[in-house]
Amino acid sequence: MQQIFNFIIRNSNRLLFLLLLGISLALTIQSHSYHRSKVISSANFLSGGVYERINHVNEYLNLRTENDELVLENARLKSLLFNKEDTTKLPLPDSVKGVKPADIIVSKVIHNSYNRHENYITLNSGANEGIKPDMGVINSLGIIGVVDNTSPRYSTVVSILNMKSQINAKIKKSNHFGSLTWDGKSTGFVQLEDVPRLASIKKGDTIVTGGQSVIFPEGINIGTVDKIYIKNKTSYYVINVKLFNDMTNLGHVYIIKSKDRDELINLEKKEKDE
Template sequence: MQQIIYFIIKNSYKLLFLLLLGIGLTLTIKSHSYHRSEYINSANAVTGGFYQKINDANEYLSLKERNSELAEENARLKQLLFNQADTLLNWNDFDDFNADYIARKAKVIKNSFNVRENYLTINRGKKDSIFTDMGVINDKGIVGIIEKTSKNYATILSVLNTKSRINAKIKNSEHFGSLIWDGKNAGYVQLIDVPRLASLKKGDSIVTGAESEIFPENIPIGKIDKVFIDPKTNYYTINVRLFNDMTALGYVYIIENKKKDEKKNLETETTKK
């Protein structure tokens, strides 16, 4: 208390000046419309800027929720696309029961890409109807295939895995082959066993094939970078530059083919002797 009194006595002239200045400014603003208007505008500018900063901060903090909402909406749109639904169809008129393909969103929480057998982990599992042998894609193209699942998580066999083998074809062509990875470059995969009768050139797009039981047809994969002829088989081996940056994956979409088992069972019965 003594220190406060001492401070007031020591700075009494300064405090008196500030008090009189405040009173003078108040009287001036109240008695002159011009000064009052300028004061209000200045105050609004300060408070407006302050509220803008708060709004910007709130928008930034809500990005995570917004991204999740966008990913959910993308999953719905992809499901409509995979089932070749009318683009004017209302989502409420379209139910999972009648769909051939179901799309569910998930987020990658672990990703490897620098070894020969790479896997990813997502934050969805059996409780979210995620099971083995479902396809995984994102907005740019294929990512891999569900390998194993637990209640809340699932692992993905990445396209950057030397064990991966996916049916793929040259876009706008019926010539297809098997998509593999040679374990060398994370930006490229290889399409093998493509007949030499196939018409192709550098820059042509590679997409998933119709024979795939896991992916819908025509999911983007990449573009032809180089073409080789395998001397052992006399077939093309195509180096494909991936559309996806497999080193930076966020939200992905899990694709369920609801008619996969029916097709497999029919083919098995057909080939029985």
């Protein structure tokens, strides 16, 4: 017994080091291997509050670009209003087209990272405003990411510039589906993988979200085709997609709150159980 105590006292620094190293390595590995359940995230009272303060200052510096974007969006909405489609057409039942009635929550980016392989965005609204994990985040130009963690007042978003992110997407004119990933290289480009080689694609085609997931409604802009190549030994295309969004400069964003989401998730869960 005496010897054990002596050993502990003699090696207290080393034991302390090993203990703390173990904790921090466990946190690291945990954050790399699971899609969710981050123990330490910036969606908490302290860091959320600090980032909000910093953002108040930065906002003044970006007022001009933010205004430009709003003007552009206003113009687009006005044009939609004036060139409204014929209302005498019979409305299609929405389950056929895959369009789900969706609510929109407006929020603001208070912290944005884009220089690592796994990037996250922090927003200044959280569970109090009705944000839940797995909701889609977009802005006027295109998609941004998927909500990861929420606290009462803040939430973190897995950016599309995150190697763990996988989003269902399709080619606008031909309806061929693929999954959108990022190779960790450039902030302006993401990759659309697993597109069958039957699909006819050419440079400049638009990529939009597919309607196969409950996260995003169908048809939200992502980007344009920049380069097409074939992954070796498979019969699938990999497409380099040039994003509409400048992911390094984000202001206000919209969070899509699909009304049918809970119902769909429950249904899918039930099917899986049976």
